[in-house]
Amino acid sequence: MSSSIDAFAAEPMHDRVDEAAGRRIQGRSPTRLAWERLKRDRLAVVSGVVIVGLFLFAFVGAPILEAVTGHDPTTAYRDTGLTADGLPVGPSSEFWFGTDQLGRDLLVRIAYGARTSLLIGVVVTLFALVIGAVIGMVAGYYRGRTDTVISRMVDVMLGFPFLVTAIALVAVFQPSVWITAVVILLFIWAPVARIVRGQVLSLREREFIEAGHSLGASDSRIMYVDVLPNLVGPVIVYGTLLIPQVIVLESTLSFLGLGVVPPAATLGQMLGDVQNHSLYEAAPWMLYFPMLVLLLTTLAFNLLGDGLRDAFDPGSERTMAK
């Protein structure tokens, strides 16, 4: 997979003039080429549009919905939002997506819940990519003892059973958004480091790195100027596929009641409410609406990531993140 990425990445892309035709040939960066291939992938484009739509829904739509419906996400509307028996009410002109077991507006909560999930997904992934890439680059570039220590550390991290350790950590520090984010980050930088290390190990044997050395460039300059640009493709692809994984982990912890704590809403926690209060039958809207938004999010990111992989690495088979 790596070979075809760097095959063209390694070539210096200077503008040249084609003498015969007499016109300028534009050198295009690998990222640019990937972007142009991506634009032709219909499924990836649709996924991208869906993702933009989800962000608009969560970040712009949430306050608008709050203003239009006049319902804020944490207020329990006991008089209008619950039946006489204290059960949630179904979708109506007052509550478009119905209410939850406390009489809160489900639509407004879904919008704010999607905001929490997307925010955690993107921010935790960015941190994991930076930490993983730096550690992986150091391991792959310096090799030897540094590499052994880092690789063993990664092995140990991957040896931890995620969910059990995560809930143990949450138990020690009490659930909150911050603990959730930190716990997920603690686990997901390791596979990033492993992937980047592998890429750097093969990159550092290439001629253009040797050329850098022979020109007297420092290690940090070579890493920044020669190695890093070649990691852009794999890191973008892996990062896109990591976002849905982070969202699933956050949702799972919140579902168990060990992630984001009420009254703040997340999709996982809303689904956990259905399970904990056995509302499958009494309030199916509480199950299906949050579920649809969650699945749309993870599916869109997975499809986009899949398309990005093809775009950055056209020779590869279509494969997916596990």
Added chain:
Amino acid sequence: MLRFLIRRILFGLLVLWIIATAVFFLFYVASPGDPARLFAGRQATEDTVAAVRHQLGLDRPLFAQYWDYLSGLLHWPPDLGTSFINQEPVLNTIVQRLPVSISIALGAAVLWLLIGIPIGVLAATRPRSLADRGATVIALAGLSMPTFVLGMLLFNLFFYQLTKAGYPIFPANEYVPLLENPIEWARHLFLAWLTLALVFAATYSRLTRGSLLEVLGEDYIRTARAKGMPERTVVYRHGLRSALIPIVTLFGLDLGALLGGTIVTEKIFGLPGLGALAVQSVFSQDLPVIMGTVLVTAFFVVVANIVVDMAYAILDPRVRLT
């Protein structure tokens, strides 16, 4: 082979030691809560808490506590401490729960191999056909589906709706031991098996497809075909045999991770396994039980890693272990 095995076991022990140490310091040093107060309960007076602290040995030097903890683990049977809640030895509680988690993991594993591998073979033998594309789409949808979402859907459909319609085929919220009544055992576990199997089958079908496609492109397969060997023999006897090697690796690791408890599945279907124990002890702040569960789960992961490396050498004559 023997030297490799010894080295792998030593590294496994190192990993377990690191995890045990991390768990100890996390719970006894980094924890903002006071274990003695947790043990004594909220209403306890300062004197009681001090007495409990003395009784648990928490007023001794940290290193002495750590030493006792480690030497307890090295005993046979290992001493995992005493539960804060019911004063039972943690090991007994875990051993009681183990059959449930093992039943869930093994049943699910059989099912996902039966679903995943045939789909993968079908897709690989007819690449880019309708069946292949269909398998891809289903797998991608499966990979985007968090375990708890799938579990809730199956629970709603096959437990709630069927029971309501008067066909209680799959009961939930109970475990019947295999030796007591094998049929009831399977009926109670089937939905949990199906949930995990569908989640994992997506990955396995992808991996089988990719691996088999790669193998079918190799020279010895062309030789087999040139000899006039029937396609069925080529694919199943020659192709699949080496294509399954990476799958054995993944299978071992997945099974190892699952043996330590399937937190989400056990919660949804109300099965009293190790995962349910972990969640329950987090909510009751039962530190020794949480620590014990983490260690036992990590133990399964480490053992699975060693077994997988061994299996690798036995299955693939090309692998030499040094």
